[in-house]
Amino acid sequence: MSKAIGGYFELELAWSEEYHKNAIRLNTGRNAFEYILRAKQYKKVYLPYFTCDVMLEPIRKLNIEYQFYSIEENFIPKFDFSSVNENEAFVYTNYFGLCDSIVKGISKVCKNLIIDNAQAFYSKPIKGVDTLYSPRKFFGLSDGAYLYMNKIMDTEISIDISYKRFNHLLGRFDLGAEKFYNSFRDNDKGLAWQPIKQMSKLTHRLLTSIDYDYIKTTRRNNFLYLHKHLSETNKLSFNISDDTVPMVYPYLVDNGKELKAKLIENKVFVATYWPNVLKWAQKDSFEYNFTNNLLALPIDQRYGEEEMNRIIEIIKTII
Ligand SMILES: Cc1ncc(COP(=O)(O)O)c(C=O)c1O
Structure with a gap:
């Protein structure tokens, strides 16, 4: 069907250049992780103890084996990278966006590396390294993820719808943070156990309006x-x-x-x-x-x- 011309306005937003314009656009960071696990068919994943528990969601969904590893005080993994086998992946979190040089170092010695840049929106991906982002950790958004990876899943993925997730983002303007804290928590909870979807048109448009x-x-x-x-x-x-x-x-x-x-x-x-x-x-x-x-x-x-x-x-x- 052709798009409507005229009629009422949608929300007025500025135009800018999307930061990760060549990435795959998805609904959440954890689902970007799931996308990698499915596309690469990994059988086991090494994860840091120090990460967000939602990263276990896709692992549980796909019933994949996992093993935690420790990091040192300078965020460097205590890990023998040569132990990563062919069908196994090693996940490293770019902590607080401050670990670019560690990411670079690991990328030289570790195969099947997955970089979790949920906390490092601005860090560019390293060529050939599967890398995911969760932009709502940096901007006022309700959902959305970017993924860099050289393999595209050939199954049809539906487009997410986000407009019902904006209560806390809009309410905070009018009535302050405290009143909408529960709504923020509910939105977070609502993102759990979602299927992989494409990023919503609304979230995509918002990501094209940011300075x-x-x-x-x-x-x-x-x-x-x-x-x-x-x-x-x-x-x-x-x-x-x-x-x-x-x-x-x-x-x-x-x-x-x-x-x-x-x-x-x-x-x-x-x-x-x-x-x-x-x-x-x-x-x-x-x-x-x-x-x-x-x-x-x-x-x-x-x-x-x-x-x-x-x-x-x-x-x-x-x-
Ligand atoms: C380090 C880290 N990785 C991944 C995620 C998952 O991102 P999302 O909430 O977009 O699924 C989060 C937070 O939720 C996180 O803190």
Whole structure:
């Protein structure tokens, strides 16, 4: 059927250039992972303990064997890459968008590598390495994923519909974050156990309306500002290149729980990456300590020096 001309308007959005315009567009990051597993017919997957539990969804759906591996304090896997067999895949997460050089290093020594760039939207894929993205970790979107891989599944995939998932994104404008937190959680829950779909037209259009350069600059500036003021007390150190665009500022301390409570009391909301790790990893492991004591400080495009100073002031009352 031909497209309607005239009549009422749709939502007015700016036009920009899509950042990942050559990628396969899908409905969620986990389904991009499933797409890889299906297309490559892997029989076993190596996954980090330190990752999001939704990455297990496709593994369970396809009934594939999996094995966790540990990482070191600098995010480097403790793993013998030569043990990856022909029909097995190794998944590495580009933590907080700060691990591009580790990704590069692993890509040289590991076959059947899958890079999870859910936290590294701006990191370009490495040629020949299957790489997935979940843009809603960086922008106000309800769903969507990008995938780089050289094999396209030949089954018909329906197009996702997202317009009913916008309650929290729209409501936050009018009535504030707290009122719509449950709606945000419900949207997240609604993305579980979905079939692989193509990205919705709405999400695709939104991804063609974003000022990617402005967001890159703002995130980098906020990150560097926090780092200037907090690096002395941060147990993590970073190597930031001109291309690095972080998701958050990871601040690792000894009294993370106390500090997190203080931040929340002052309405600075920090997510826990990831609660499931406390169930998966040993109590004396790096990952367990990391999950408890890491503060993922917000540095996104909504904020500038004023908000960064507020965060720093709250932290300095305790540290
Ligand atoms: C590291 C990581 N990988 C993959 C995913 C899955 O992305 P999606 O929620 O788009 O399926 C998430 C979060 O949900 C994540 O944090």
